Amino acid sequence: MTSIIRFQNVTKRFGALTVLDNFNFEVQQGEKVTLIGPSGSGKSTVLRILMTLEPFQEGKLELAGLSYHEPNGRGTFKASEKHLHKIRSNVGMVFQSFNLFPHMTVMRNIVEAPIAVLNMKRDEAETRATELLRMVGLLDKKDHYPSQLSGGQQQRVAIARALAMRPRVLLFDEPTSALDPQLVGEVLGVIRDLAREHDLTMLLVTHEMRFAREVSDRVCFFDKGRIVEQGEPEKFFTNPEQPRTREFLSSILNT
Amino acid sequence: MTWMQYLAPLLKGAQITVIISLASIVLGTILAFAAGIARTSSNPIVSGIAFVYIVLFRGTPLLVQLFWFYYALPLIGISFNPITTGIMTLSLLTGAFGAEVVRGALLAVPVSQYEAARALNFSKTYTLWHIFMPQAVVEMMPAFGNLAVQNLKDTALVSLISIADLTFQAQSLRNITLDSATVYTLTLVGYFIIALGLMLIVRLIEMKLRRGAAFSRSAHS
Numbered sequence: 001m002t003s004i005i006r007f008q009n010v011t012k013r014f015g016a017l018t019v020l021d022n023f024n025f026e027v028q029q030g031e032k033v034t035l036i037g038p039s040g041s042g043k044s045t046v047l048r049i050l051m052t053l054e055p056f057q058e059g060k061l062e063l064a065g066l067s068y069h070e071p072n073g074r075g076t077f078k079a080s081e082k083h084l085h086k087i088r089s090n091v092g093m094v095f096q097s098f099n100l101f102p103h104m105t106v107m108r109n110i111v112e113a114p115i116a117v118l119n120m121k122r123d124e125a126e127t128r129a130t131e132l133l134r135m136v137g138l139l140d141k142k143d144h145y146p147s148q149l150s151g152g153q154q155q156r157v158a159i160a161r162a163l164a165m166r167p168r169v170l171l172f173d174e175p176t177s178a179l180d181p182q183l184v185g186e187v188l189g190v191i192r193d194l195a196r197e198h199d200l201t202m203l204l205v206t207h208e209m210r211f212a213r214e215v216s217d218r219v220c221f222f223d224k225g226r227i228v229e230q231g232e233p234e235k236f237f238t239n240p241e242q243p244r245t246r247e248f249l250s251s252i253l254n255t
Numbered sequence: 256m257t258w259m260q261y262l263a264p265l266l267k268g269a270q271i272t273v274i275i276s277l278a279s280i281v282l283g284t285i286l287a288f289a290a291g292i293a294r295t296s297s298n299p300i301v302s303g304i305a306f307v308y309i310v311l312f313r314g315t316p317l318l319v320q321l322f323w324f325y326y327a328l329p330l331i332g333i334s335f336n337p338i339t340t341g342i343m344t345l346s347l348l349t350g351a352f353g354a355e356v357v358r359g360a361l362l363a364v365p366v367s368q369y370e371a372a373r374a375l376n377f378s379k380t381y382t383l384w385h386i387f388m389p390q391a392v393v394e395m396m397p398a399f400g401n402l403a404v405q406n407l408k409d410t411a412l413v414s415l416i417s418i419a420d421l422t423f424q425a426q427s428l429r430n431i432t433l434d435s436a437t438v439y440t441l442t443l444v445g446y447f448i449i450a451l452g453l454m455l456i457v458r459l460i461e462m463k464l465r466r467g468a469a470f471s472r473s474a475h476s
Contacts, residue, residue, distance in 0.1 A: 021286070051370075051373070051374050052373070053370050053373060053374070054454035081379075085376060085378075088373070088374070088376045089376055091374075092374065092375075093374040095370065095371065095374075097367055099367045099368060099370065101368065101371070102388060102390065103389045103390055112375075112385070113375035113376065113377060115378060116381055116385070117375065117376045117377060117378075119383075161375070162374070162375075165376065167373060167409065
């Protein structure tokens with residue numbers, strides 16, 4: 001197996017605050033990894049760096065063989081926009097607050113990027129979008145605007161929108177945290193179906209522990225910008241080694 | 256002369272006023288978008304030039320700007336006819352105020368929209384025109400409505416560089432007839448009717464922009 005993502009001694013600071021501290025992390029192609037931990041521990045930052053929404057200061061990062069820093073790269077990202085564009089073509093992201101485009105219908109939200117970025121023909125993009133909408137169970141909403149949908153429906157559209165770009169790596173940043181409790185299930189259902197896709201690499205930041213246990217190949221526990229403990233979900237949840245992990249799990253499972 | 260006879264010269268003046276106002280609103284809007292977008296640029300030279308332009312024209316009186324373009328500029332060999340000068344000056348002023356409206360509306364689009372666009376790999380230009388602008392333009396409309404009416408009222412000053420607009424005609428008429436009450440009442444009514452027309456146009460554009468787009472309700476979801 002080959003690593004599709006490789007962080008080597010990555011350090012990320014926001015001013016004086018160190019968010020990732022000499023961070024090392026590898027993900028295999030097709031692997032489903034859940035990142036858990038207290039807020040501010042750096043797990044969302046890992047996703048945001050991978051999506052090139054945040055630069056990092058030190059260390060090396062590679063995705064699908066592409067380094068995030070170019071040898072003569074300039075600017076905050078130490079890479080040209082063209083190079084970042086190439087990296088991003090491998091990655092998709094699902095956000096906590098969905099971030100659909102409010103002025104576009106559901107269908108247009110999904111086909112806009114394939115047409116404008118991948119130069120796909122409109123009918124081809126729409127055929128693919130129709131497939132994706134059927135998959136997330138929202139084909140009947142294709143002509144609606146995001147404001148006419150529930151949060152759970154918006155998030156399912158957002159997942160379809162990310163998939164329309166055919167990413168090799170899909171990042172989920174607390175996809176159910178902004179949802180009413182009764183809407184969480186429908187979104188987790190879609191992610192669960194996706195997790196069965198062999199080639200798709202998934203990184204999921206979540207507080208849904210039962211779900212993490214069910215879908216992931218590996219769980220990583222973050223604290224203070226490092227991975228304190230990681231392993232297979234069975235062992236991780238039933239018999240964690242580190243006291244800090246145990247403390248966190250008992251605090252979250254008892255609430 | 257009865258008040259009916261005042262109408263012919265006043266209408267002639269009103270025509271000039273409408274032409275100057277419409278032309279400078281259209282040109283001013285184009286300038287407003289150019290300068291407003293330039294202000295949000297990450298290139299310091301581009302945003303710097305826009306900043307200087309905006310500050311200069313917002314920070315000086317229109318009357319002095321008109322005199323400067325009409326009397327001072329010819330001294331260095333550049334001169335335009337009065338109407339062109341009037342339209343140019345008013346456009347620059349409206350553009351400077353409008354630029355702040357454009358900039359404000361662009362900055363008001365949530366950062367999360369930028370992140371979503373970046374995650375989908377849209378180019379910066381595409382993100383500006385297809386993701387940000389459609390959301391921002393709707394929010395600009397009420398402010399642009401105010402600017403349009405302000406622009407119309409400002410056109411009265413061009414009478415001072417010998418343009419025969421509504422105010423100029425009113426002055427001449429009063430000088431001949433000495434009937435201040437009637438002449439200026441008719442002039443006020445004239446400006447008011449043009450202003451109503453302008454507000455109506457802006458409102459129609461705003462409604463057209465909002466129509467179909469159920470997204471105006473997204474704030475409540």
